Amino acid sequence: MNAPAxxxxxxxxxxxxxxxxxxxxxxxxxxxxxxxxxxxxxxAVSVDMLVEGRHFFxxxxxxxxxxxxxAVNLSDLAAMGAAxxxxxxxxxxxxxxxxxxxxxxxxxxxxxxxxxxxxxxxxTTRGPRNLCVTVIGxxxxxxxxxxxxxHPGDDVYVSGALGAAALAVRALGGDVRxxxxxxxxxxxxxxxxxxxxxxxxxxxxxxxxALDVSDGLVGDLGHILxxxxxxxxxxxxxxxxxxxxxxxxxxxxxxxALACLLAGGDDYELCFTAPRAARERIDVLARELAVPAxxxxxxxxxxxxxxxxxxxxxxxxLPASFDHFG
Amino acid sequence: MNAPAxxxxxxxxxxxxxxxxxxxxxxxxxxxxxxxxxxxxxxAVSVDMLVEGRHFFxxxxxxxxxxxxxAVNLSDLAAMGAAxxxxxxxxxxxxxxxxxxxxxxxxxxxxxxxxxxxxxxxxTTRGPRNLCVTVIGxxxxxxxxxxxxxHPGDDVYVSGALGAAALAVRALGGDVRxxxxxxxxxxxxxxxxxxxxxxxxxxxxxxxxALDVSDGLVGDLGHILxxxxxxxxxxxxxxxxxxxxxxxxxxxxxxxALACLLAGGDDYELCFTAPRAARERIDVLARELAVPAxxxxxxxxxxxxxxxxxxxxxxxxLPASFDHFG
Numbered sequence: 001m002n003a004p005a006x007x008x009x010x011x012x013x014x015x016x017x018x019x020x021x022x023x024x025x026x027x028x029x030x031x032x033x034x035x036x037x038x039x040x041x042x043x044a045v046s047v048d049m050l051v052e053g054r055h056f057f058x059x060x061x062x063x064x065x066x067x068x069x070x071a072v073n074l075s076d077l078a079a080m081g082a083a084x085x086x087x088x089x090x091x092x093x094x095x096x097x098x099x100x101x102x103x104x105x106x107x108x109x110x111x112x113x114x115x116x117x118x119x120x121x122x123x124t125t126r127g128p129r130n131l132c133v134t135v136i137g138x139x140x141x142x143x144x145x146x147x148x149x150x151h152p153g154d155d156v157y158v159s160g161a162l163g164a165a166a167l168a169v170r171a172l173g174g175d176v177r178x179x180x181x182x183x184x185x186x187x188x189x190x191x192x193x194x195x196x197x198x199x200x201x202x203x204x205x206x207x208x209x210a211l212d213v214s215d216g217l218v219g220d221l222g223h224i225l226x227x228x229x230x231x232x233x234x235x236x237x238x239x240x241x242x243x244x245x246x247x248x249x250x251x252x253x254x255x256x257a258l259a260c261l262l263a264g265g266d267d268y269e270l271c272f273t274a275p276r277a278a279r280e281r282i283d284v285l286a287r288e289l290a291v292p293a294x295x296x297x298x299x300x301x302x303x304x305x306x307x308x309x310x311x312x313x314x315x316x317x318l319p320a321s322f323d324h325f326g
Numbered sequence: 327m328n329a330p331a332x333x334x335x336x337x338x339x340x341x342x343x344x345x346x347x348x349x350x351x352x353x354x355x356x357x358x359x360x361x362x363x364x365x366x367x368x369x370a371v372s373v374d375m376l377v378e379g380r381h382f383f384x385x386x387x388x389x390x391x392x393x394x395x396x397a398v399n400l401s402d403l404a405a406m407g408a409a410x411x412x413x414x415x416x417x418x419x420x421x422x423x424x425x426x427x428x429x430x431x432x433x434x435x436x437x438x439x440x441x442x443x444x445x446x447x448x449x450t451t452r453g454p455r456n457l458c459v460t461v462i463g464x465x466x467x468x469x470x471x472x473x474x475x476x477h478p479g480d481d482v483y484v485s486g487a488l489g490a491a492a493l494a495v496r497a498l499g500g501d502v503r504x505x506x507x508x509x510x511x512x513x514x515x516x517x518x519x520x521x522x523x524x525x526x527x528x529x530x531x532x533x534x535x536a537l538d539v540s541d542g543l544v545g546d547l548g549h550i551l552x553x554x555x556x557x558x559x560x561x562x563x564x565x566x567x568x569x570x571x572x573x574x575x576x577x578x579x580x581x582x583a584l585a586c587l588l589a590g591g592d593d594y595e596l597c598f599t600a601p602r603a604a605r606e607r608i609d610v611l612a613r614e615l616a617v618p619a620x621x622x623x624x625x626x627x628x629x630x631x632x633x634x635x636x637x638x639x640x641x642x643x644l645p646a647s648f649d650h651f652g
Binding site for chain 1: 351352355356357358359360361362363365366368369370371372373374375377378379380381401402403405406408412414415416417418446447448449451452453454456458460461462463465467468470472473474536537538553
């Protein structure tokens with residue numbers, strides 16, 4: 001057995017690397033990183049904290065967790081239309097398990113490199129497992145896609161498919177039984193979400209509002225409605241449900257399927273709005289990126305979200321979104 | 327009793343404010359904040375995670391903790407010579423205790439406003455208490471003070487006084503007995519450290535290297551020596567010991583006093599190096615800022631740190647610095 005690694009040995013072995021980009025003037029290993037962002041760009045900055053037992057199960061594969069920890073943050077940048085550039089990683093770990101850390105960083109780095117994100121800083125301490133990532137991205141002045149720019153008459157879109165991650169949580173918790181291969185597939189969606197970075201960039205100048213669906217469509221679309229001062233009517237039949245969720249919409253598990261589809265978090269798809277005139281452009285860009293973008297409803301004057309069921313009747317009550325203090 | 331607050335209600339009540347500065351294009355409440363930093367400036371970015379039971383005692387006054395959570399981060403920017411601009415706060419809390427949160431944010435905001443720092447983003451979740459702050463500051467191109475710029479022949483300085491915070495930890499843990507008023511004073515140093523922001527800014531172009539003493543002088547100065555490729559000789563008698571530490575250097579508690587002075591973390595003073603030619607300039611700026619800057623030793627060729635005792639003999643072994651995985 002080797003002696004337990006010190007905090008600084010851990011940092012040296014697992015976090016510090018020579019800066020890959022010239023704009024990183026000072027990388028990991030000083031009191032702060034120093035960056036020289038692209039002149040004239042605005043910066044989008046976001047932070048997300050993932051707690052063991054809350055955001056991920058104890059025993060989650062470390063490599064998948066490394067991926068997800070960064071993915072949920074890149075998803076926030078994607079929702080702003082920002083190009084990811086830098087990340088900082090702070091982590092509390094119950095022990096100095098280097099094998100775990102190496103696998104975690106492998107997942108983190110593989111995703112980071114795919115999006116050309118440089119890890120510029122961090123902090124490591126002992127404590128109940130908690131991972132906190134800050135990401136910084138760039139966006140041209142005024143081009144960030146906020147939650148506040150939607151207008152009555154705009155279309156509402158959802159990328160990819162919804163509900164798989166929430167279904168996986170229910171299956172892992174024993175509430176739902178899934179075939180082995182189905183569970184493996186939805187669990188992959190839960191544990192290794194793909195941030196919609198390319199779609200977010202393509203939506204600059206097209207989408208009027210956007211966010212990522214992290215807490216469930218009802219609650220998240222609700223944020224756009226509230227911030228933009230609109231109402232929305234969404235059709236259940238149009239929602240891009242994951243196949244395993246879709247097939248449960250018409251049977252004994254309908255309530256579970258509705259909850260996964262409408263209030264299930266963790267899919268990290270984008271929900272966005274755009275004027276009707278942009279329909280063809282959105283179809284083209286979605287096809288070019290090979291990311292489904294499904295038209296699911298429309299914005300109206302007023303406030304609140306109406307989801308129409310298969311018979312055109314409003315679903316009531318709507319399943320509630322995930323609330324960390326609920 | 328009111329109903330428990332939801333995550334979004336907590337954010338609205340305690341975190342969201344209208345942006346105070348025009349360079350904050352999008353503040354709290356979207357997927358990411360958007361900032362337009364001062365053109366031509368480089369950005370210093372740092373993150374620190376504070377864990378209950380590790381970095382602070384359970385039951386620490388919430389207002390003091392709010393102060394300290396930001397202070398330790400501003401201290402990192404100070405050590406780079408960067409002007410603090412923005413902060414993001416992610417926190418795991420065991421419950422939605424709004425009175426606690428209000429007091430915490432009062433401490434955080436009071437310090438933030440004093441340094442004109444704007445809270446631009448955050449994340450709130452349930453979990454074992456853990457506070458993670460990211461700060462962003464500005465520094466002119468090439469002006470950041472790193473750990474790597476020191477040269478043999480440079481002087482070594484320490485700001486303020488060392489050892490009080492570590493003595494407070496020992497007293498609170500029952501290892502040392504302190505008079506009531508002394509404990510109150512050193513505890514204040516532990517719980518409400520003042521980041522040396524103005525000193526850090528004044529040291530731009532003067533200091534060749536700097537860092538904040540967060541883990542203890544031996545270890546922290548060691549980082550400068552390692553990164554700059556120097557040795558250092560420091561005189562114990564010159565070190566600016568807190569009075570309560572100084573008076574214990576010559577009695578039964580000498581080992582404790584040495585440990586607090588040389589290896590005690592949490593004082594958040596600056597340790598910096600500068601050429602001999604800068605002595606007068608440093609005396610002047612320290613006087614103008616009313617922050618003591620004490621010349622404690624010199625850099626030499628070679629490697630390693632030597633601390634000479636009151637008789638000019640090397641202290642050996644040197645007390646070890648704090649290690650989160652030690």
